[in-house]
Amino acid sequence: MMDLRAINQNRFDVAKNFWLASVSLKFLMFSIGAVSIFVINLSNYIPQILLLLAVISEVLQWRSDIIKSKSESLLRKLDLCRSFQKEVSATDKREIVLDIPRSIRAQFENDIMSDTYFTNSEPPGPRKSIKNLIESAWYTRHQSGDMAIFCILLILFLVFVSIAALIVTSREIEEVNIRNNVSKVVTSWLLLVFSLGIFRNAWGYYKMYLRCQKTEDASEHLLRNDNILEADAIKQWYEYQLARSSAPLLPNWLWSIRKSSLDDAWKRTSIE
Secondary structure, rough: OOOOOHHHHHHHHHHHHHHHHHHHHHHHHHHHHHHHHHHOOOOOOHHHHHHHHHHHHHHHHHHHHHHHHHHHHHHHHHHHHHHHHHOOHHHHHHHHHOOHHHHHHHEEEEOOOOOOOOOOOOOOOHHHHHHHHHHHHHHHHHHHHHHHHHHHHHHHHHHHHHHHHHOOOOOOOOEEEHHHHHHHHHHHHHHHHHHHHHHHHHHHHHHHHHHHHHHHHHHHHHHOOOOOOHHHHHHHHHHHHHHHHHHHOOOOOHHHHHHHHHHHHHHHHHHO
């Protein structure tokens, strides 16, 4: 049997790797451009090199977006199937496995399937589904909030460094050419905020944070009812998953840092 959860996590990791590679190339383009400003006749092929890097970066980002979209689709199926005790169809499984390189498919085979993605052990149904949704939204909310703050702090740092560089240059350097070159680098430095999508990601993480908060509140309200309709549970899942699919990826380094604290807090205060 194929471990679909493991496949899903692997696909998300691959999407994040492509995303990281794309961002790294954009930063490399900035570095090459900054060096070329100060080094005269560095190379006659700098424009062509930058163009090539830009194309590769966009292709990597495009590939990341495709894999992320398929991973989100699989995650939607798994979340709902595990909540309502349904199985992913054989047709869907074949399409999922087809996206995995043949050389690594064997590592996802597992005779014992124990899905521990969610912690609550209630019988399958709308109530279990809502509790699973609260758990998912809670974890995503905290990570999205952390990333929104990180992006904002990074933007402020870039702006601070730019302003500091301009002030130091205007006070300490008298040569006009050097001043002009520093101004060009600072301009490129500020444009990097938009080129790397830092501002867009900050807004995307913040919107996801608000969506998760809204989902948690609505789900808590549903849990107060004795009888939860399956349609209401699916509606909440749909709205949450729709927002999650359009939100930026959450980096693995953040999960590595926050996992222990989040897991401990959830287990100590989990809903019985």
